[in-house]
Amino acid sequence: MNAFDTALRVQGIVKTFPAVRALDDVSFDVRPGEVHALLGENGAGKSTLMKVLAGMHRPDQGRIFISEEPAILHSPLEAKRLGVVLIHQELSLAEQMSVAENIFLGELPRKNFGMVDWKKLYADAEAILQRLNCDFGPQTRVEDLSIAKKQMVEIARALTVEAKAVIFDEPTASLTDQEKEVLFDVIRDLQAQGVGIVYISHRMEEIFRISNRISVLRDGTYRGTLETVDTNEDEVTRLMIGRSLDTSRGGKVVSTGPVVLKVENLSCGDLFENVSFSVQAGEVLGFYGLVGAGRTAIAEALFGLRRLSQGKVVLNGQEITITSPRHAVEQGLALVPESRKEQGLVLGMSCRDNMTLPQIGNLTTGPFVSNGGEIAIFDRYRDLLSIKTPGWRQLVGNLSGGNQQKIVIGKWLAMRPKVLIVDEPTRGIDVGSKAEIHNLLRELAADGYAVIVISSEMPEILSVSDRIIAMYRGEITREFTADEVTEDNLVQAISGLS
Amino acid sequence: MSIMNKSSAARLWRQVVRHPIWFFVLVIFIFFSLATDHFFAFHNFQNILVQTSTIGLIALGMTLVMINGNIDLSVGATLALAASLAVDIQGWPVFESWGDWAMLPAVIAALASGIMLGALNGIIVWKTGVNAFIVTLGAMLGVRGLVFIYTQEQSFYAMNFAYSDFGSSAVGPLPTLAVIFLVFTVITHFLLARTVHGRNTYAVGGNRDAAVNAGIRVGPHMVVNFMIVGFFAALAGVTLSTQMGASTPNLGRDYELWTITAVVLGGTKLTGGAGNIIGTLGGVLAIGILRNGMNLMQVPAFYVLVILGTILIAVLFLDKQVNRKEDGELRV
Numbered sequence A: 001m002n003a004f005d006t007a008l009r010v011q012g013i014v015k016t017f018p019a020v021r022a023l024d025d026v027s028f029d030v031r032p033g034e035v036h037a038l039l040g041e042n043g044a045g046k047s048t049l050m051k052v053l054a055g056m057h058r059p060d061q062g063r064i065f066i067s068e069e070p071a072i073l074h075s076p077l078e079a080k081r082l083g084v085v086l087i088h089q090e091l092s093l094a095e096q097m098s099v100a101e102n103i104f105l106g107e108l109p110r111k112n113f114g115m116v117d118w119k120k121l122y123a124d125a126e127a128i129l130q131r132l133n134c135d136f137g138p139q140t141r142v143e144d145l146s147i148a149k150k151q152m153v154e155i156a157r158a159l160t161v162e163a164k165a166v167i168f169d170e171p172t173a174s175l176t177d178q179e180k181e182v183l184f185d186v187i188r189d190l191q192a193q194g195v196g197i198v199y200i201s202h203r204m205e206e207i208f209r210i211s212n213r214i215s216v217l218r219d220g221t222y223r224g225t226l227e228t229v230d231t232n233e234d235e236v237t238r239l240m241i242g243r244s245l246d247t248s249r250g251g252k253v254v255s256t257g258p259v260v261l262k263v264e265n266l267s268c269g270d271l272f273e274n275v276s277f278s279v280q281a282g283e284v285l286g287f288y289g290l291v292g293a294g295r296t297a298i299a300e301a302l303f304g305l306r307r308l309s310q311g312k313v314v315l316n317g318q319e320i321t322i323t324s325p326r327h328a329v330e331q332g333l334a335l336v337p338e339s340r341k342e343q344g345l346v347l348g349m350s351c352r353d354n355m356t357l358p359q360i361g362n363l364t365t366g367p368f369v370s371n372g373g374e375i376a377i378f379d380r381y382r383d384l385l386s387i388k389t390p391g392w393r394q395l396v397g398n399l400s401g402g403n404q405q406k407i408v409i410g411k412w413l414a415m416r417p418k419v420l421i422v423d424e425p426t427r428g429i430d431v432g433s434k435a436e437i438h439n440l441l442r443e444l445a446a447d448g449y450a451v452i453v454i455s456s457e458m459p460e461i462l463s464v465s466d467r468i469i470a471m472y473r474g475e476i477t478r479e480f481t482a483d484e485v486t487e488d489n490l491v492q493a494i495s496g497l498s
Numbered sequence B: 001m002s003i004m005n006k007s008s009a010a011r012l013w014r015q016v017v018r019h020p021i022w023f024f025v026l027v028i029f030i031f032f033s034l035a036t037d038h039f040f041a042f043h044n045f046q047n048i049l050v051q052t053s054t055i056g057l058i059a060l061g062m063t064l065v066m067i068n069g070n071i072d073l074s075v076g077a078t079l080a081l082a083a084s085l086a087v088d089i090q091g092w093p094v095f096e097s098w099g100d101w102a103m104l105p106a107v108i109a110a111l112a113s114g115i116m117l118g119a120l121n122g123i124i125v126w127k128t129g130v131n132a133f134i135v136t137l138g139a140m141l142g143v144r145g146l147v148f149i150y151t152q153e154q155s156f157y158a159m160n161f162a163y164s165d166f167g168s169s170a171v172g173p174l175p176t177l178a179v180i181f182l183v184f185t186v187i188t189h190f191l192l193a194r195t196v197h198g199r200n201t202y203a204v205g206g207n208r209d210a211a212v213n214a215g216i217r218v219g220p221h222m223v224v225n226f227m228i229v230g231f232f233a234a235l236a237g238v239t240l241s242t243q244m245g246a247s248t249p250n251l252g253r254d255y256e257l258w259t260i261t262a263v264v265l266g267g268t269k270l271t272g273g274a275g276n277i278i279g280t281l282g283g284v285l286a287i288g289i290l291r292n293g294m295n296l297m298q299v300p301a302f303y304v305l306v307i308l309g310t311i312l313i314a315v316l317f318l319d320k321q322v323n324r325k326e327d328g329e330l331r332v
Helices: A046-053 A076-081 A099-103 A118-131 A147-158 A177-192 A204-210 A233-241 A295-302 A325-331 A340-344 A351-362 A371-384 A401-413 A431-446 A458-464 A487-494 B002-018 B020-035 B042-067 B075-089 B093-128 B132-151 B161-168 B176-194 B196-206 B208-213 B218-244 B255-265 B277-296 B301-322
Strands: A008-016 A021-030 A035-039 A061-066 A069-071 A084-087 A165-169 A196-200 A213-218 A221-227 A259-268 A272-280 A284-288 A310-315 A318-320 A333-336 A419-423 A450-455 A467-472 A475-481
Touching: A008 A046, A021 A035, A021 A046, A021 A196, A035 A046, A035 A204, A035 A233, A046 A084, A046 A165, A046 A196, A076 A084, A084 A147, A099 A118, A099 A147, A118 A147, A147 A177, A177 A196, A177 A204, A204 A233, A213 A233, A221 A233, A259 A295, A272 A295, A272 A450, A272 A475, A284 A295, A284 A431, A284 A458, A295 A333, A295 A419, A295 A450, A325 A333, A333 A401, A340 A401, A340 B208, A351 A371, A351 A401, A351 B196, A371 A401, A401 A419, A401 A431, A431 A450, A431 A458, A450 A458, A458 A487, A467 A487, A475 A487, B002 B020, B020 B277, B020 B301, B042 B075, B042 B176, B042 B196, B042 B218, B042 B255, B042 B277, B075 B093, B075 B132, B075 B218, B075 B255, B093 B132, B093 B161, B093 B218, B161 B176, B161 B218, B176 B196, B176 B218, B176 B277, B196 B208, B196 B218, B208 B218, B255 B277, B255 B301, B277 B301
Parallel strands: A021 A221, A035 A196, A035 A213, A084 A165, A165 A196, A284 A450, A284 A467, A333 A419, A419 A450
Antiparallel strands: A008 A021, A008 A061, A061 A069, A213 A221, A259 A272, A259 A310, A310 A318, A467 A475
């Protein structure tokens, strides 16, 4: 047993970014040999806290202690030397290099004249791999390994120093059940060796299995720490979302408009299979499921970004085959993609230019784009969606996330689509704008649009949808009306349990 | 009155920050005017314009391609092919009875060759997805090889003096070649700044995925821009051969590098999405004035290269300092 009370402790951490206060007076600690789970919704500040712990962000205020020694972390390398290591969710390995080289990347052992000491490198790497019970050698090339084994290499990296605390960020996101067990064994071994573990995950079942304590963040503030044995999922959820989950949506009338979009037996490779559903004018249809369940792939296929292997798409009573996004736009489909910066916006262009992008072909006088026509459209949708921007010239990259998202939505509304598909409507958006966008989606439905919302956040899907389709591994497992859905049966449906 | 001055000063400063190259052009213009006797003369300005028109024409097309996020390294070779075609074809026996009109099919063939090579580059980039740098690097080597095969390593001379007379003719006070360059500069500026094609050029270069999602047909769009730069490279080949009354198979060597230098000096980003013709014009003039001025100061040619290389890096470094936008940039 270690002599220190805590392996890693932070006190009163404040971190502000230009648009948001990401962390507000957060305190948190991990004891040696403990698994401390960190929970919170997307945007609650988990990843910021993690980056502060690992030396990637400097906090504005607050103090960090490693084994009760005050520490100021300037870089991830410095944090690692002091014994704090972050295992990234996205693996950051040099694929073309050997396992040993990856483990010691940046600190390869040297001989005279700066030559790499290969013998020592492979011996040291071998020792670490054995500690993790890995069945591959140090000279294996990383690209030949499975994702689970790559993750082991990431963990091995953490062990080149005497690690005091290891932070796992959603480590099981892409692992099979078997691989998960191997990972849990490794975590237990580390625990036994007196390492403090910070474990970040959305999966309650895992957290209750392996953690000793659970801390919850909400909207950048610390909401408390619970002993795992003394609590239950309900209590943790309440802390996370700040209210008990009252999921009934009493009084909301289910739409009776005509069916606008109907799809039958849609399949696309191994992404999704035999998917059938329909959307009516005036309703919001929610798609809920884990990442990789096939929700986004369906949206992309409907929008012509993926080729369907079979199935029928009927729009307003007419069967259509969508071959390209351009074609989809002409047919009256619109897609607000899941990552607005990568897929939705041209950040270096002005608000107006982004807003009119799909239709400038129709806004010309003679050979030139009509300035007045463009500004009229921009003004109209700026007012309609209450987009806050100093003017149409403002570069979209300078707006807040919520306003950026409204630009993307406005861009498609201006096309007067028949079906509006919104993938992750509020990812990375602060809480206030979130509510605004939810209301907006409801209002659009009330105005007669057929709206499809895809989300990974349960509160979001529950609050905006009239009907919810649950997906698990590429298949629809169940369809709920707003009246019959509860948190429990929804979670079961997306875990393949029902 | 003072308010007017203040706001116009602010506007001027904004323009300087947006186009730092024009500030640089102003500085070197003043410097050479004071430092040498022969620089500040209308006759010399005419010279500079004619000298820069070759690189300048190519740079107009290159700006579009580079804002698209692509690049075209084959422009020098295309220029040589077009020049050879233009000079050779007008001497073909079939056109003997055409007189001066023999120049017409020759020039049309030359321009068409540029457009077709551009289309070929663009289609390969579109259909194979291979990086434009690699595709046009291959085209640069291959087309140059074709030029040597076609010309059998010989220079061609225009037998009709009307051809080279055109290269030294003038429209009013301005040399014809300078007028051609300026007219195309204005046209390309409006194409880029005001038309749908121009807007799509920025969108495709700024975020290709977003452009696809907005229903822009990215592939054909890029092909058009490659055709435009091919056209300009061929046009530059024609104008250059009228200046010399001849073509050589080695014509246009390193022009791709000069062109890219001018475009980048003018503020176009190698990563695409940003840039404009006003900046490119500044970049072209900066190089033209520097070469002309140093020549007049009798700086040996090799030193001129050293100085130009240094200035390229220095200007881009300053630009990065002034327009430091990417705050989250990783330190390397």
